[in-house]
Amino acid sequence: MRQVRTLGLLGTGVIGGGWAARALHFGIDVVAADLKPQMEEWLRGAVANAEGALARLTFAPLPAKGRLTFTTDMHAMARQVDFIQENIPEQLELKQRVLAEISRHAPPDVVIASSTSGLMPSDLQRDMVAPERLLVAHPFNPVYLLPLVELVGGRATSEAALEAAAHFYRYIGMHPLRVRREVPGHLTDRLQEAIWREILHLVNDGVATTGELDESIIYGPGLRWAGMGTNLIYHLAGGEPGMRHMLRQFGPCLKWPWTKLEAPELTEELIDRMVEGTQSQAAGRSIRELERLRDNYLVAIQQVLREYDLGAGATLRALEERLYEDAAARARPHLAAASVSAAAGNRSGPLRLLETCVRPEWIDYNGHMTDWRYLQLFGDATDALFRYAGIDEAYRRSGRAMYTLETHLTHKAEAHSQERLYVLSRVLEVDEKRVRVQHTLQRARDEVLVASAEVLYLHVSTQEGKVARMDAEVRGHLVAIQAATN
Numbered sequence: 001m002r003q004v005r006t007l008g009l010l011g012t013g014v015i016g017g018g019w020a021a022r023a024l025h026f027g028i029d030v031v032a033a034d035l036k037p038q039m040e041e042w043l044r045g046a047v048a049n050a051e052g053a054l055a056r057l058t059f060a061p062l063p064a065k066g067r068l069t070f071t072t073d074m075h076a077m078a079r080q081v082d083f084i085q086e087n088i089p090e091q092l093e094l095k096q097r098v099l100a101e102i103s104r105h106a107p108p109d110v111v112i113a114s115s116t117s118g119l120m121p122s123d124l125q126r127d128m129v130a131p132e133r134l135l136v137a138h139p140f141n142p143v144y145l146l147p148l149v150e151l152v153g154g155r156a157t158s159e160a161a162l163e164a165a166a167h168f169y170r171y172i173g174m175h176p177l178r179v180r181r182e183v184p185g186h187l188t189d190r191l192q193e194a195i196w197r198e199i200l201h202l203v204n205d206g207v208a209t210t211g212e213l214d215e216s217i218i219y220g221p222g223l224r225w226a227g228m229g230t231n232l233i234y235h236l237a238g239g240e241p242g243m244r245h246m247l248r249q250f251g252p253c254l255k256w257p258w259t260k261l262e263a264p265e266l267t268e269e270l271i272d273r274m275v276e277g278t279q280s281q282a283a284g285r286s287i288r289e290l291e292r293l294r295d296n297y298l299v300a301i302q303q304v305l306r307e308y309d310l311g312a313g314a315t316l317r318a319l320e321e322r323l324y325e326d327a328a329a330r331a332r333p334h335l336a337a338a339s340v341s342a343a344a345g346n347r348s349g350p351l352r353l354l355e356t357c358v359r360p361e362w363i364d365y366n367g368h369m370t371d372w373r374y375l376q377l378f379g380d381a382t383d384a385l386f387r388y389a390g391i392d393e394a395y396r397r398s399g400r401a402m403y404t405l406e407t408h409l410t411h412k413a414e415a416h417s418q419e420r421l422y423v424l425s426r427v428l429e430v431d432e433k434r435v436r437v438q439h440t441l442q443r444a445r446d447e448v449l450v451a452s453a454e455v456l457y458l459h460v461s462t463q464e465g466k467v468a469r470m471d472a473e474v475r476g477h478l479v480a481i482q483a484a485t486n
């Protein structure tokens with residue numbers, strides 16, 4: 001299966017737009033195809049709308065944004081992409097027809113994934129050419145912020161297609177959940193549907209309003225669910241003996257008529273109650289306003305969970321580690337070559353450790369790059385240097401790290417939105433416990449010096465909270481880079 005550089009989208013509504021925003025943000029080009037030409041404007045608006053929240057999700061070094069192109073020619077899209085995500089309306093015959101047609105134009109090593117909320121992959125792949133590359137990859141709205149994607153294979157789906165898809169989704173910061181066998185509604189929608197049916201009953205029977213039912217979730221179970229699912233939470237509900245006690249205690253309730261599950265009939269009266277209830281909850285706020293509010297708290301929750309390495313926060317951590325590692329990998333050949341030439345007595349001068357493009361969200365009210373982004377870029381260049389020397393996640397887990405003691409930063413020129421920049425770095429000084437690094441930020445188009453910084457780092461034992469000698473091998477690498485860059 002292919003390495004995914006270009007993602008093809010089939011259908012660019014709510015879900016297609018979400019896929020586009022996520023993929024572009026993490027540097028994947030997108031060719032989006034929809035029957036309706038007017039969807040291009042909608043799609044570009046949806047991508048722009050997602051940018052604010054996505055930009056705050058992580059400060060790890062990102063590659064340049066992907067390029068978005070739009071077409072109404074499905075076949076042209078299928079011929080030029082590495083992976084196709086189908087997001088057309090939830091109708092089996094329509095999806096079967098369109099997937100079969102697309103499969104005749106997409107090379108057989110292009111994975112085709114369907115965003116279907118509940119259709120079965122074996123039905124979807126029925127008439128396709130190379131049906132082994134079809135799988136269901138069911139995302140959640142907003143796709144650009146929620147990491148979950150359920151992966152379901154059909155009878156003909158190959159393990160290679162499922163693995164390639166999981167790899168791609170992980171790359172764009174998602175949590176692929178492999179569903180062991182296909183069932184209508186996959187896993188999450190089955191659970192959501194159970195609650196949804198009970199909600200409709202409770203509103204229909206006049207027991208509660210939509211607002212009260214939402215309160216019953218957001219002040220209680222909803223808070224727990226973000227970090228632990230129902231099962232682990234119920235294990236805690238059993239006290240010290242855990243789940244066994246919980247089942248013994250609450251088992252009899254399962255025989256009581258607490259839930260109905262069979263949905264009530266959707267009468268006009270029930271529909272009116274649901275609509276009026278949610279309109280009163282919206283309290284005059286537009287869908288766009290509510291989406292922004294939702295996006296902001298979704299980002300904040302994931303950042304809190306990251307501290308605990310839990311659920312979506314663990315996915316975010318893994319993504320950030322990948323982004324730092326990729327940035328370091330781009331710098332590594334320069335560092336390795338410099339070490340070799342230093343050993344031969346040659347100097348290579350300052351090394352290009354980071355390349356970046358000023359993202360629109362880095363601009364402040366003065367119209368150019370805001371102060372703290374300079375610190376971040378220099379920090380990212382240092383991270384690449386330190387990773388090369390051996391100070392990586394494993395080193396930090398062993399209780400040793402570099403802490404910043406002093407930073408002197410000088411601004412020389414402005415950096416504007418979309419400007420390409422790069423960082424040149426030198427190691428000025430190394431001893432057993434300290435390293436001094438100099439960075440300059442250069443504008444790629446005219447080589448103008450934008451800013452420079454000198455930073456002093458101390459090597460510490462994080463367990464003792466004290467300055468400590470660095471590992472001899474780490475020091476050796478830093479000394480070699482010092483020799484090469486001075």
Ligand SMILES: NC(=O)c1ccc[n+]([C@@H]2O[C@H](COP(=O)([O-])OP(=O)(O)OC[C@H]3O[C@@H](n4cnc5c(N)ncnc54)[C@H](O)[C@@H]3O)[C@@H](O)[C@H]2O)c1
Binds near residue numbers: 039088115139140
């Ligand atoms: N909306 C959700 O919350 C959600 C969540 C997860 C999965 N899904 C699934 O994603 C899929 C898309 O849902 P949506 O909410 O984005 O729908 P949508 O109606 O917003 O978008 C569908 C798009 O497909 C286009 N389209 C229709 N026929 C087409 C064709 N033959 N070729 C190309 N484009 C075509 C339409 O013009 C439209 O822009 C569905 O299968 C749905 O079950 C939806």
